[in-house]
Amino acid sequence: MPFTFPHFGSLKYVFKVLLNELGRFDLVMPTKPNKKTAQLGAIHSPEFICTPFKITLGTFIEGLERGATELGMGGCNAYCRFGYYWPVQKLILEDLGYDFKFIALNYESPKEIIQVIKKEISPDLNLLQIIRAFRIMWLKNRLTDLVDKLLYKYRAIEITKGSTERVAQKAFDMIVELKGIRNIKRATRTLPQMFENEIDYDKKANPLKVCVNGEIYVVLEPSLNLDIMKRLNEIGVHVETPITLGRYIDVGVKLNPFKKFHSQLSVAAAKPYVEHRCGGETQENLGDVIMYKKEGWDGIVHLYPFTCMPEIISRSIFPQLSKEYNMPVMSLVLDEQTAEAGLQTRLEAFIDLLSRKRDANEN
């Protein structure tokens, strides 16, 4: 039965790798959502649901139209609506008359994931093979994160427009094809070299450095955030994002007592402001202000979908942190109706502000 899953930025390669490793090759790869997808989702969605719901619903409808019958989706049990996406989408799609099956993986409980995979996705594999598939997934997720990071860095200072993107696409294709743990580990070293050698960039440039953080889906899905990374890169800004799926799936780092996710440090830094977890990436985003200030970055762009519950909390506390640490923060609400020109203007104004601030500090 053809399998499909929502489009999720460069993570779609990671999901593809996982499913291939689990022995599933009958995939309907999701296409990049566009305005039509968002509208398709929005028509059938509840009125004030958060935007990722609408986009994922739109991609599912498109996938079903293209012949998929199994839909893969995440689930959770947290202070977030994400865990209800599939039950509600199931009701909506049933009412639309599609024939399908939802396979929901609760990312908070590894035991449940393995049970569901054994039952629904690949009954022939044993436990070790499943764990091995996941290991390859999280190792390759590290690589896609690395490529994203390099892309956001080199695209800001490239001389020939579009050259970095070509290299990045090549790198993604390479990552999907890579076989064997040793080759994957070697790629961690070869990928930066590949970018360094193949891209002609301005070596003297000292671009502004901006961190983009916020809700995970909005930050990682270019079609929802109107490719904000590219827009910033085109203004000549070096972008980085601390948001990664790795903190949920990278058991390698989780088990290693000597390594820590960036998010863990951010959470620790945010303790005086928000003491306990209140869902989403609230503490992480607040802590990022402190962390990135320490590392010498110039500003933060905070993205969140309309009506996201936890991010409204962080947005309300940002002004205080921004003042205390002298770090400019811009919060942007995004939904499927966000206009490109408006976003562009706000970004340019913010970057102007940052560059003046830098000039004032230098003089």
Next chain:
Amino acid sequence: MAPLKVGLPRALIHYKFFTLWETFFAELGAEVIISPETNKKIREMAISAAPDEDCYSTKLYFGHVLALKDQVDYLFIPRFGSNHKINVGCPKFLGLAEVLLSMFPDLPPIIRPYYSKAKSGHKNIRLLFIAFSVGYKFTKNPFKILHAFRKSVKAYKKYKKNLIIDENTLHQWERSEVVLNDHPILTDDEKPLKIALVGHTYVINDGYASLDIRKKLSELGADVITSEQMPRDIIEQYMETLDFNMYFDYEREILGTIMYFLESNKVDGIIHLMIFGCGPDSIVGEMAARFYKRKPETLLLQLVLDDLTAEAGLRTRIEAFIDMIKRREKKVAIHLPTLRIS
């Protein structure tokens, strides 16, 4: 020495736990000041002060806090996660104290104990610990705190027992043998309409936010049951029939009540009050609407409230809904004999 004044904002979680807190602070010898019932002034303060994307109820909380801030020595804004091992509450409840602290640095000191069984894995014993750490601000006598704690828990349990009816009472209500809320005002000896009023505790009990919907309903001759009164067994039983875990704790009673009445057809209509911008409501509202599509015998009216909802508009919709129910019954009664003739 004058007793210390502690302020309880009358919004959100207050409607669930006010007995517990009032008794506790009163027993400690503190003067409990509860903000007035929501009124126009509070609403206006709330809308101008609160973050613009919060839901209406959360905005009102800001108004209640601002109404209290000059009268009290302490504000009591607990960070309450949930009282269930897995199911969680609303993230806004957890963030409120910190957001308020960040937005209004001149507030009186906020007492903000943190308690959550889900995620943090707190045990019941932590409540005692919280009671002592809060109590020491008011009295140095540990026995007094222990006494206050015991008494408040007792009062809370009693309140809960009175509020939540058992299945027998529910069936009696369904047969119109008992009245649970206000008596319906009936003109002649017509039968009262059975209406289930479903929504968050802090919406259906807040007269201003819900635009006095309970009063309006009883004026229209409706006998109301609210979702918070429903027996927990029935709700849990319906939650188990779902193919997923309904992990928002406060939403369970809402969806469970709707499912029960859609299935049993024991009421004439269900009115579901939603708040604009409420995350869980967007999910539960959609689910209820889709379940209703599958079982359309009992009528369901979903009303979305926000700070702009006009009273006249709401009244019109409720009247239309009640009229529809009445006509439907009449039509069935008229319709049957004609069928027999033909």
